[in-house]
Amino acid sequence: PYRHSLRNIDELCASIVRSHRETSQYRVEELQALRWKVFSREEIQAYQSKSVDEMWQYCAIRLTDAVQFVVEFAKHIPGFRVLSQNDQIALLKTGSMEVVLVRMSHFFNTENNTVFFDGKFAGTEVFKSLACSDLIASVFDFAHGMCALKLTEHQIALFTALVLINADRPCLEDRARVQRVQRDLELGLTHILHRDNQDSLLHKLYQRMAVLRSLCSLHMEKLRWFSQRYPLTVHSLFPPLYKELFG
Numbered sequence: 176p177y178r179h180s181l182r183n184i185d186e187l188c189a190s191i192v193r194s195h196r197e198t199s200q201y202r203v204e205e206l207q208a209l210r211w212k213v214f215s216r217e218e219i220q221a222y223q224s225k226s227v228d229e230m231w232q233y234c235a236i237r238l239t240d241a242v243q244f245v246v247e248f249a250k251h252i253p254g255f256r257v258l259s260q261n262d263q264i265a266l267l268k269t270g271s272m273e274v275v276l277v278r279m280s281h282f283f284n285t286e287n288n289t290v291f292f293d294g295k296f297a298g299t300e301v302f303k304s305l306a307c308s309d310l311i312a313s314v315f316d317f318a319h320g321m322c323a324l325k326l327t328e329h330q331i332a333l334f335t336a337l338v339l340i341n342a343d344r345p346c347l348e349d350r351a352r353v354q355r356v357q358r359d360l361e362l363g364l365t366h367i368l369h370r371d372n373q374d375s376l377l378h379k380l381y382q383r384m385a386v387l388r389s390l391c392s393l394h395m396e397k398l399r400w401f402s403q404r405y406p407l408t409v410h411s412l413f414p415p416l417y418k419e420l421f422g
């Protein structure tokens with residue numbers, strides 16, 4: 176009966192929320208305290224005078240911190256662990272940067288359009304030397320869009336689990352098994368939104384998923400462009416996890 180599966184769904188939601196909390200690198204309160212700490216003109220100049228390959232390496236190293244925590248989060252999702260190694264890697268390859276970007280929007284100050292970076296909050300001008308202003312603009316736009324939804328930690332936890340466990344991803348061995356896990360998570364998200372009396376958020380979240388997919392393919396496109404121009408930097412100076420997942 177529905178009640179029986181609801182209890183399971185409640186347990187599923189609780190375990191996803193716990194995993195999300197345990198794998199959040201920063202507590203929201205910590206970063207709230209920093210949100211008005213911005214870079215001085217000199218500090219901005221220093222970032223802008225970095226070479227393209229230096230700044231890409233600098234960002235890749237910092238983003239890999241966040242990716243590591245997303246990998247931990249995925250491993251705690253009931254149903255992810257039972258998937259084959261290959262399917263786990265396939266889901267992380269396409270989903271982990273998407274989850275980083277969703278989580279990143281939580282550390283975004285919409286009032287001065289800055290994002291947490293390297294201990295302070297940075298505007299788009301800090302990333303000028305990456306030479307991909309369109310990617311940065313899209314990252315900031317996406318963060319604005321996510322902030323506008325004012326998601327709770329519970330809603331973010333279920334949403335990011337659903338971003339990861341997506342049966343439509345390419346090259347999955349056991350698509351049917353991923354579909355079963357995805358369906359339970361969809362039940363969990365709708366259950367959470369219904370409980371919060373925010374059913375209308377569901378279709379907005381699916382729209383956000385579509386934006387996320389295009390944002391991450393832009394990231395992959397830029398990374399391909401960068402690794403063609405600076406093969407040695409990527410080969411010998413990028414974090415192995417970043418290379419393995421996005422390379």
Ligand SMILES: COc1ccc2c(n1)CCN(C(C)=O)[C@H]2C(=O)Nc1ccc(OCc2ccccc2OC)cc1
Nearest residue numbers: 234235237238240241278279282290291292293294394
């Ligand atoms: C989960 O949420 C968060 C939020 C913030 C941070 C983290 N986790 C991890 C720790 N961290 C540190 C140590 O700075 C923060 C960070 O990495 N910030 C940051 C890095 C790069 C950015 O733009 C460049 C860029 C964006 C997208 C794709 C490729 C890119 O460049 C190649 C913007 C911000």
